[in-house]
Amino acid sequence: MTMLLQVEGITKRFGGLQALTKVTFDLPEGQILGLIGPNGAGKTTLFNVINGIYAADEGRVHFRNKNVTGYKPYEMARQGLARTHQIVRPLNELTVRENVMAGACFGRENHGLGEATKIANEVLAFVKLDGKADQLASSLNVAQKKRLEMARALAARPYLLLLDEVLAGLNPSEIASMVEIVKNIREQGVTIIMIEHVMKAVMNVSDRIIVLDYGQQIAEGTPQEIANDPKVIEAYLGDPKLAEKLMEED
């Protein structure tokens, strides 16, 4: 198996706060990795380190066999990394289509506007936002803005996609449709790391899961193993029976 991403001993402090402690994992191409843990565990911070928003205090990141430690966000974008934001960040005064075109224009493939328009239309149809293409991004509701984040990231045709709580704040039917979208993305060969609090969904789509707690990696394994891990149950899941409930298929 070729490794798309290798994270080695990443440590990040904010003043006295230890946000990440020696986080280490390998991510093979084509997998979905779930990243879970309580609020403030350091999940978003880990994304911010991987995509270059924060420099790590210690540790290294390799992406496609290249040491990318200390790369800036725009350099990571050009290497083929894209992400969504936990708190959506639409380009409000631009149209939905222009938002997605920006994803296609400045990312790895560096397209011109003409090609970017084509890609934007395709991706918007894929996330079912094509009806809104000519509206301003500010006019979308939260669920639609989440899909816009997704579309913008996908338009860059990334090798690795970081999804930060794309299901948060969605109703059950919206969650189901978003989970379908995530599965479809994987079918296209895109590797994904997914931060999620909606346990059922993350257990359902992930090949593997890592659990963070106070910046420490307390567990790693298949969804089955994680759901039955006593440390995870204590730190995060709470109810031991919850695990079984989560793992049932509807």
Added chain:
Amino acid sequence: MKKWLNPGLWITLLITVAIGIWPIITQEAAKREVIFTVLMAIVFASSLNILLGYTGYVSFGHVVFFGLGGYVGMYLIKEYEASIWLAALAGGIAAGLLAFLLGKAILKLRGAYFALVTIGVNEAMRAFVNNFQPFGGPIGLELNFKVYKPYGGPADALWMVYYATFALAILVAVLSYAVKQSKFGLSLMAIREDEDAAEVMGVVPHNAKTWAFILSAILPGVVGVLFFFKNGNIEPAGAFRLHYSIENLVMVMLGGQGTVLGPVLGAFGYQRLRGFLVTNPIFKNIQLSIAGGLLLLIVLFIPAGAVGWLRNRFPRLRRVLS
């Protein structure tokens, strides 16, 4: 290319031409002077709009490019008998070069910090020129009448400067439109909306912002040369008038920041208003306070400006008003 047939461009060009052609038809010197001020403001405001409207960075001290360009051009004309065209080119290059050097240093600052530093830059430049002997120090530079000879004497030279400014106003409209429709323009607007998110998408913010700053500086530098050449003299207090920057900011906001047509309408509307105020005995001394009050009202009630308001109110107009 389809985008060159867009009414957004043609409406702007048509209005610019309609404004500029009026004194040419009537051949009246007085009208020419009035419209010259409007055309100069169109060039300045539309240039400023690339930074303010497209990129979202407020430059209060933008007049520094006008002043520096003016000085460089006047110096070349006076000391080296350079032609006005060469001088205008040099003024534009000097302004662009200053923007390039400043860009590296101050475009890291965001929001109010950037705006404040631009004021500081203008004041520092004024203080520097005040003590810079080659530029005549506090007295400035004065042209001898004979420099107008090659252009057929002062009267013809004034008309020639007018035509040149008219051409620049048309050029700036095309430039604004071309930038807005380009990939570079998209990167500027992405920065305006959310600089960090733009960087995550792969926009290189410091490059894009520096280019926007340079583009917004060049034509004010060129127009500075034309203006002071026409004037016949330049001095520090007149070249680096902070309130001229602020008036141009009002024009951009009035017409609609981030639109191609907005600064043109804003420049026309504001200069007409100003012309009325300065000739009116009651208002003539509080003309700048009125500009300030106007800015306040715009920011509070129609932050998108006239064209922006129309585009928001009537979404169909988006296709024709760019």
